[in-house]
Amino acid sequence: MKKILKDACILAALMILSVFAISIIWSGITDETVLVLRLFVLALIISSANHIMDEYISLPIIMIYTVKYFTITGIVMLFGFISGWFYPSNFWMAFIYVGAVLVLAYPIDSFRIKKDIEFINKQIAERDAREAASPDINEKDARP
Amino acid sequence: MYYIENVDRKLFIYTIKDVYRLEASMQEIEKMTADTDLVRISRTCIINTDHLKEIKQVKNSRLEAVLDNGEMLIVSRKYLQDIKKVFRRDLS
Incomplete structure (x- = not known):
């Protein structure tokens, strides 16, 4: 199910890009195409920032999400101001938009990590059981 | 061999008894x-x-x-999928 959803999102993104690319060719750049292109650029920047944070920051999950929340909100605000999405009076809306996404992402991420750990530990336990069942071949001693 | 660690851009291999210096980058080892x-x-x-x-x-x-051997190493959440892949490959 997860893979189908992921593939559906990628396909939707490709469809949007294709439709708007053809639209640009036929009718030139419109407000809608500018908005879509800006959203893709914003998504690229946020994904890059997320990748860098995952690579270089090693913190507890709550702390990582807090850091991500403020970093991504900062990026959205800056990008929003440059693109003219926000007025000085409503820039704080970025906190709500980003917060809503992260509130959804946090439990999904936590659940996924829990399942991944369970899977890995189960495989280790099964491997150890197999090794214990065949004591003549002490695989661990033969390992590099 | 237990693990390879990058300490201040120098790689070290930790084995059961000894620690060896390795002349390579993490990307090359990967x-x-x-x-x-x-x-x-x-x-x-x-x-x-x-x-x-x-x-x-x-x-x-x-x-x-x-x-x-009782040692504990920090795991980045980002690499959990890669660890899973190793065990999935062993299954197939």
């Missing part, structure tokens, strides 16, 4: 060890999953890999 039981678990560490005892989540936050 390429060389693709499709083996060695897997990257953080920006600075590659472990031998043959010696992995368990993955622990400490108080719903930090992840640690416990080796069969």
Whole structure:
């Protein structure tokens, strides 16, 4: 199910890009195409920032999400101001938009990590059981 | 071999008895060890999953890999999928 959803999102993104690319060719750049292109650029920047944070920051999950929340909100605000999405009076809306996404992402991420750990530990336990069942071949001693 | 660690841009191999200095980069080691039981678990560490005892989540936050010699190494959440891949490959 997860893979189908992921593939559906990628396909939707490709469809949007294709439709708007053809639209640009036929009718030139419109407000809608500018908005879509800006959203893709914003998504690229946020994904890059997320990748860098995952690579270089090693913190507890709550702390990582807090850091991500403020970093991504900062990026959205800056990008929003440059693109003219926000007025000085409503820039704080970025906190709500980003917060809503992260509130959804946090439990999904936590659940996924829990399942991944369970899977890995189960495989280790099964491997150890197999090794214990065949004591003549002490695989661990033969390992590099 | 238990694990390879990058300390101040110098690589070290930790074995049962000794520690060796390795003249290579993490990327080179990662390429060389693709499709083996060695897997990257953080920006600075590659472990031998043959010696992995368990993955622990400490108080719903930090992840640690416990080796069969009792050593604990920090695991980045980003690399959990890669560890899973090693065990999935062993299954097939």
